[in-house]
Amino acid sequence: RAKEAGRARYEVFDSLMRAGAVRRLEIVNDLHRALERDQFVLHFQPQIDLRTNTLIGVEALLRWVHPDRGLVPPMEFIPVAEETGLINELGRWVLRAACQQGRVWLDRFPDRQPLVMSVNLSGRQLGQPRLADEVAAALEDSGFPPHLLVLEITESVLMNDTATTIQTLEALKLLGVRLAIDDFGTGYSSLTYLQRFPIDILKIDKSFVDGLGGTNLEESAVTRTIVSLAKTLRLETVAEGVERSEHVRELQSLNCDIGQGYFFARPLDAGALTSLMSQPDTPVAALGVLTEADR
Numbered sequence: 481r482a483k484e485a486g487r488a489r490y491e492v493f494d495s496l497m498r499a500g501a502v503r504r505l506e507i508v509n510d511l512h513r514a515l516e517r518d519q520f521v522l523h524f525q526p527q528i529d530l531r532t533n534t535l536i537g538v539e540a541l542l543r544w545v546h547p548d549r550g551l552v553p554p555m556e557f558i559p560v561a562e563e564t565g566l567i568n569e570l571g572r573w574v575l576r577a578a579c580q581q582g583r584v585w586l587d588r589f590p591d592r593q594p595l596v597m598s599v600n601l602s603g604r605q606l607g608q609p610r611l612a613d614e615v616a617a618a619l620e621d622s623g624f625p626p627h628l629l630v631l632e633i634t635e636s637v638l639m640n641d642t643a644t645t646i647q648t649l650e651a652l653k654l655l656g657v658r659l660a661i662d663d664f665g666t667g668y669s670s671l672t673y674l675q676r677f678p679i680d681i682l683k684i685d686k687s688f689v690d691g692l693g694g695t696n697l698e699e700s701a702v703t704r705t706i707v708s709l710a711k712t713l714r715l716e717t718v719a720e721g722v723e724r725s726e727h728v729r730e731l732q733s734l735n736c737d738i739g740q741g742y743f744f745a746r747p748l749d750a751g752a753l754t755s756l757m758s759q760p761d762t763p764v765a766a767l768g769v770l771t772e773a774d775r
């Protein structure tokens with residue numbers, strides 16, 4: 481095989497590329513149809529207040545209920561949706577669905593502490609001047625209070641187009657929503673944007689949380705640094721990908737505000753989250769035994 485001519489190799493590569501393109505086109509068609517046919521659902525992953533050990537919010541995570549393939553995770557279709565611009569329509573749907581569900585829970589559990597709803601935005605959505613209007617419309621139409629909505633954006637988005645991005649973020653802030661940086665620590669290392677952009681929350685990436693709870697102090701250095709930076713800047717911290725009780729213990733000793741991860745609960749469908757909320761002030765121990773609603 482090592483002797484194969486470059487040309488033959490090129491043809492193999494080319495046919496793979498073409499298969500990729502066809503597959504891609506199929507996905508785009510499928511996605512359009514899926515939107516028309518209402519095949520998207522949101523799952524909701526609990527977020528736990530690490531001081532009180534109670535449920536304080538959820539992150540809305542998109543799933544495609546494919547007629548043949550079952551539950552398709554976002555990483556298999558969001559990149560295509562981003563490339564083709566379909567993410568704007570899809571993102572609008574997510575915002576509306578999340579606000580509506582948030583409102584349903586507020587009405588259903590008036591005596592509970594109101595749940596914060598976090599929604600992921602793609603970079604492409606942030607490049608859209610109409611984004612703030614769309615968020616405003618989703619809030620108004622659902623009656624979901626702006627102060628309970630968090631919009632998550634990734635670090636790299638902040639490095640793209642600074643002037644437009646700042647304008648869009650300021651417009652969002654004027655609505656009264658909060659902004660979080662997702663997967664914090666994995667992007668560009670210049671931290672000056674933390675002062676330039678109106679950020680409220682840092683979500684510490686799973687890769688740093690993974691190192692917590694051991695005996696090696698170096699492994700928790702990044703998380704410790706992020707939490708202390710956040711305190712200085714008066715930002716809230718959310719640890720992502722909390723999987724073990726040792727993670728929880730160290731996060732609590734570092735004074736990280738909020739935890740999210742399989743240790744507490746997997747992303748759950750709306751029904752499962754409703755039953756969770758029906759229990760009086762859900763203790764963390766009960767959350768850990770919940771079954772996977774995904775996959």
Ligand code: C2E
Pocket residue numbers: 525540541542553554555558571574600601602632662663720721722723740741742743747
């Ligand atoms: P993300 O926003 O960083 O979301 C966290 C991801 O980590 C979710 O994967 C979640 O299920 C997973 N996760 C949570 N806890 C744990 C844990 O303890 N261990 C491990 N191994 N994983 C954990 P998911 O739902 O597959 O979503 C993947 C990514 O897709 C999200 O990452 C987000 O970037 C994107 N995404 C999801 N929904 C949307 C959406 O509505 N719009 C956009 N633009 N992106 C979305």
Ligand code: MG
Pocket residue numbers: 539600632662
């Ligand atoms: Mg997120």
Ligand code: MG
Pocket residue numbers: 662663683720
């Ligand atoms: Mg994340």
Ligand code: MG
Pocket residue numbers: 663
């Ligand atoms: Mg992530």
